[in-house]
Amino acid sequence: DPVESQEGILVLSLSGECPADKYETVKKLFLNLTWMMFHLGGVGQGARRPCYSRNSRDRAPWWRGSTLIPKTQDHFWDLPESAGEFQGLFRKRLGNYFAAIQLLLGNAIKPQNPRAAGNVTEENWTEAVDANCRIVVCSGNSHSNKPYALAVLHRLGHQKEGGYNKFLCGVANQKEVIPSPVWIANLGNYQVVTVFGATQDPRCQYLQELEKDAIDDGFRQIWPFRSIWSNVH
Numbered sequence: 001d002p003v004e005s006q007e008g009i010l011v012l013s014l015s016g017e018c019p020a021d022k023y024e025t026v027k028k029l030f031l032n033l034t035w036m037m038f039h040l041g042g043v044g045q046g047a048r049r050p051c052y053s054r055n056s057r058d059r060a061p062w063w064r065g066s067t068l069i070p071k072t073q074d075h076f077w078d079l080p081e082s083a084g085e086f087q088g089l090f091r092k093r094l095g096n097y098f099a100a101i102q103l104l105l106g107n108a109i110k111p112q113n114p115r116a117a118g119n120v121t122e123e124n125w126t127e128a129v130d131a132n133c134r135i136v137v138c139s140g141n142s143h144s145n146k147p148y149a150l151a152v153l154h155r156l157g158h159q160k161e162g163g164y165n166k167f168l169c170g171v172a173n174q175k176e177v178i179p180s181p182v183w184i185a186n187l188g189n190y191q192v193v194t195v196f197g198a199t200q201d202p203r204c205q206y207l208q209e210l211e212k213d214a215i216d217d218g219f220r221q222i223w224p225f226r227s228i229w230s231n232v233h
Helices: 020-038 085-105 146-156 203-213
Strands: 136-139 182-186 190-197 219-223
Touching: 020 085, 085 136, 085 219, 136 203, 146 182, 146 190, 146 203, 190 203
Parallel strands: none
Antiparallel strands: 136 190, 136 219, 182 190
């Protein structure tokens, strides 16, 4: 079957509860938040994986994953060609988001020194963009119709007895449901990868594999702002 697609118009409206002197700040907040949403993952079932073809298989499903694509003539949504340029753009959007939050709260925020939302082990993590989370942009060779970041994830997570490591790829069956701690958004020339609980293996190892096999300088950290391997074991 052909890949399914849906189209719609996203409308963001200011609430009547928003003070008039906060209009521009709230607009800036949600504009940058919406931009990040479109570049971190998809929507609906399979939102943590980019849409990719499985037509080389002998059984359904023929497609997996979800890709969210903005359609607009506004240059605000234009993307650069390289991973390095995208890192700068994403950090700019993230900085604008934090600046708006700070204005609304009236308190200073220090995104360069994020807090940890709980302890991390191999089996446990918190789904939060905190000190234990990593967001990177990377580029590399695709494999079996899978973009680079997804191909590395499945290669590393594949287990000899079949299936995938649930502490890396997640699991969903009648006995247990563990959402994957890895989100991947495919933007064509590169992928954006969000990893929760990245300070422990197997998630830490996955990031190291992404960096090792990336093409040229096609691996850049977006979050946190500090060096990627600090506080990583």
